[in-house]
Amino acid sequence: MRSSRWFGALMIAALALTLVFLALPVLAIFLHTSPGQLISSLGDGSSTDALRLSIECSLAAVAIIIVVGTPAAYLLATRSFRGRSLVVTVIELPLVLPPAVAGIGLLASLGPNGILGDFVKSTGLQLVFATAGVIVALTFVSAPFYLRQAQAAFGALDPSWLDASRTLGASEARTWLQVAIPTARQGLAAGLALALGRALGEFGATLMFAGSFRGVTQTTPLAIYQDFSTDFTGALALSAVLVAVSAAILLGVKLLSGPALFAGASS
Amino acid sequence: MLRVEAQTRLGALDLDVELTAGRGKCLALAGPSGAGKSSILRVIAGLLRPQAGRVECAGKVWLDTQTGVNVPPEERRCGYVFQDYALFPHLSAWRNVAYPLHHLPRGERRPRALGLLERFGVAELADARPGTLSGGERQRVALARALALEPSALLLDEPLSALDTRTRANAARELGALLRESGVPALLVTHDFTEAALLGDEVGVIDQGRVVQQGTAAELAASPASSFVADFTGAVVLTGHAAPAADGLTRIELDGGGAVTSTDTARGPVAVSVFPWEISLEPAGRADFASSARNHIRAEVLSLTPVGNRVRVGLAAPQPLTAEITAAAQHALELRPGTRVTATWKAAATRLIAI
Numbered sequence: 001m002r003s004s005r006w007f008g009a010l011m012i013a014a015l016a017l018t019l020v021f022l023a024l025p026v027l028a029i030f031l032h033t034s035p036g037q038l039i040s041s042l043g044d045g046s047s048t049d050a051l052r053l054s055i056e057c058s059l060a061a062v063a064i065i066i067v068v069g070t071p072a073a074y075l076l077a078t079r080s081f082r083g084r085s086l087v088v089t090v091i092e093l094p095l096v097l098p099p100a101v102a103g104i105g106l107l108a109s110l111g112p113n114g115i116l117g118d119f120v121k122s123t124g125l126q127l128v129f130a131t132a133g134v135i136v137a138l139t140f141v142s143a144p145f146y147l148r149q150a151q152a153a154f155g156a157l158d159p160s161w162l163d164a165s166r167t168l169g170a171s172e173a174r175t176w177l178q179v180a181i182p183t184a185r186q187g188l189a190a191g192l193a194l195a196l197g198r199a200l201g202e203f204g205a206t207l208m209f210a211g212s213f214r215g216v217t218q219t220t221p222l223a224i225y226q227d228f229s230t231d232f233t234g235a236l237a238l239s240a241v242l243v244a245v246s247a248a249i250l251l252g253v254k255l256l257s258g259p260a261l262f263a264g265a266s267s
Numbered sequence: 268m269l270r271v272e273a274q275t276r277l278g279a280l281d282l283d284v285e286l287t288a289g290r291g292k293c294l295a296l297a298g299p300s301g302a303g304k305s306s307i308l309r310v311i312a313g314l315l316r317p318q319a320g321r322v323e324c325a326g327k328v329w330l331d332t333q334t335g336v337n338v339p340p341e342e343r344r345c346g347y348v349f350q351d352y353a354l355f356p357h358l359s360a361w362r363n364v365a366y367p368l369h370h371l372p373r374g375e376r377r378p379r380a381l382g383l384l385e386r387f388g389v390a391e392l393a394d395a396r397p398g399t400l401s402g403g404e405r406q407r408v409a410l411a412r413a414l415a416l417e418p419s420a421l422l423l424d425e426p427l428s429a430l431d432t433r434t435r436a437n438a439a440r441e442l443g444a445l446l447r448e449s450g451v452p453a454l455l456v457t458h459d460f461t462e463a464a465l466l467g468d469e470v471g472v473i474d475q476g477r478v479v480q481q482g483t484a485a486e487l488a489a490s491p492a493s494s495f496v497a498d499f500t501g502a503v504v505l506t507g508h509a510a511p512a513a514d515g516l517t518r519i520e521l522d523g524g525g526a527v528t529s530t531d532t533a534r535g536p537v538a539v540s541v542f543p544w545e546i547s548l549e550p551a552g553r554a555d556f557a558s559s560a561r562n563h564i565r566a567e568v569l570s571l572t573p574v575g576n577r578v579r580v581g582l583a584a585p586q587p588l589t590a591e592i593t594a595a596a597q598h599a600l601e602l603r604p605g606t607r608v609t610a611t612w613k614a615a616a617t618r619l620i621a622i
Binding site: 166170182 | 412
């Protein structure tokens with residue numbers, strides 16, 4: 001009895017310490033900024049440019065990830081083939097890659113002197129020092145977050161649902177759209193939230209691959225970094241806004257992934 | 268008419284079967300788990316391609332490995348009721364039933380689905396999610412969904428196993444009536460012989476990927492082709508050593524002690540099979556065995572399980588026995604676990620199978 005009370009207290013203390021440590025920096029951002037400062041910093045053109053660019057590029061990256069990543073994750077989760085675990089490992093590699101290494105890698109592959117540099121040039125697409133480059137960098141670093149979650153979500157589906165759909169006259173494609181995706185939606189939404197959060201916060205790879213030009217490639221984290229040595233209050237205000245936007249997006253995705261979202265999927 | 272031939276290797280199992288189910292007839296495949304029962308259904312539905320085989324239903328060839336025909340599952344119109352019913356959790360009951368009605372205009376799907384649910388007595392659950400339904404309700408929705416397809420064959424995988432014992436007998440009766448009225452050949456698999464006997468016009472006993480015997484349940488029970496079938500059909504199987512005795516009878520020294528007499532002839536090691544309903548029970552210690560029955564085994568009641576209007580009595584004896592008696596007899600004898608009894612049956616009710 002006494003030892004279990006002692007153990008319980010230890011666990012509560014550990015949780016309290018974790019909570020304080022993780023919440024304190026976020027709280028501090030808001031404690032340091034008054035609402036007035038927040039509004040005035042938003043009036044600053046460079047801040048709004050950075051925020052708009054962050055949101056636009058993150059949404060574009062996540063859209064690409066969903067369109068290409070969802071079928072890829074489904075294939076990985078439901079088929080077994082030679083070299084499958086190697087493919088999974090390669091896909092997860094960007095998770096552990098330092099952002100600076102990711103940036104160098106992108107330059108070496110898609111940059112002007114990279115392996116595919118001539119091909120990129122021939123398509124007329126400008127990546128380096130361009131907004132498209134930001135989207136490429138965000139896609140690269142945040143895709144594995146979605147792919148991992150989506151793969152787990154599809155892998156957890158009851159295979160008899162998919163079999164039942166086929167015997168009920170649905171093709172593989174209809175089965176995928178009307179059974180697999182709706183039943184895996186919570187896992188997919190969780191992956192989407194993680195990828196979006198990662199994209200909004202991306203810093204290193206963007207800086208190295210796309211640069212930091214106001215209105216073109218300077219996303220919010222880059223703007224915060226540029227501001228903080230000269231205008232700490234401005235950097236704080238921008239940080240507060242980024243936290244709020246990220247939290248709102250996360251919350252929105254969680255709410256949307258509830259049962260209501262796909263209730264009418266097959267009507 | 269549904270005709271199936273399939274040979275394929277599945278892990279350690281060598282599946283090799285040939286089956287025919289007639290129009291409006293239900294063939295029940297019974298066998299232990301891992302015997303390959305579900306795999307046969309998957310071959311018919313097109314979810315599993317055998318190494319060699321042919322599936323033909325209502326004059327259409329669904330699979331022929333020799334000519335390379337392999338119709339995809341969605342074009343076979345084969346109603347498949349899965350073991351756990353496989354209702355789509357994100358769709359309400361009526362949308363589950365409407366799922367195969369994709370070819371109908373939108374406005375006609377709901378009335379049609381409601382009509383099917385009505386037929387199964389669950390119309391009031393149309394808007395409920397599968398997660399909120401009981402096992403019996405899920406079964407009805409799954410059946411309605413499979414029949415919405417207007418299938419040319421109906422496949423049922425352990426249709427009663429997800430139901431609790433109280434509702435099972437009722438569900439079995441309803442399902443039996445439905446299968447007869449549906450007019451399509453049905454193939455049902457179950458691990459429970461009693462269930463197979465109840466639902467199937469014919470029963471095929473399947474073991475290790477092969478149909479070891481096929482016939483009516485009564486035929487299987489009366490003349491099992493092997494001790495496996497005898498055991499599976501529910502007959503009590505004892506082992507012993509047979510030797511000829513006086514009057515042309517056979518005396519069997521049972522393994523573990525005791526002896527019984529049979530009118531069958533055999534010599535050497537045998538399986539002794541006697542049906543539970545041939546065994547009568549008498550209070551232990553009654554000295555006057557002025558009975559025509561030749562076989563008396565002392566036993567102790569282990570368990571009492573109601574089966575329909577009867578009670579199956581599990582008995583502890585040198586080799587376990589099962590008797591089937593009426594509930595009235597149970598009360599008259601005041602049977603409860605621990606009661607000592609003598610199990611009695613006639614030599615003529617004692618079948619011998621050489622092993």
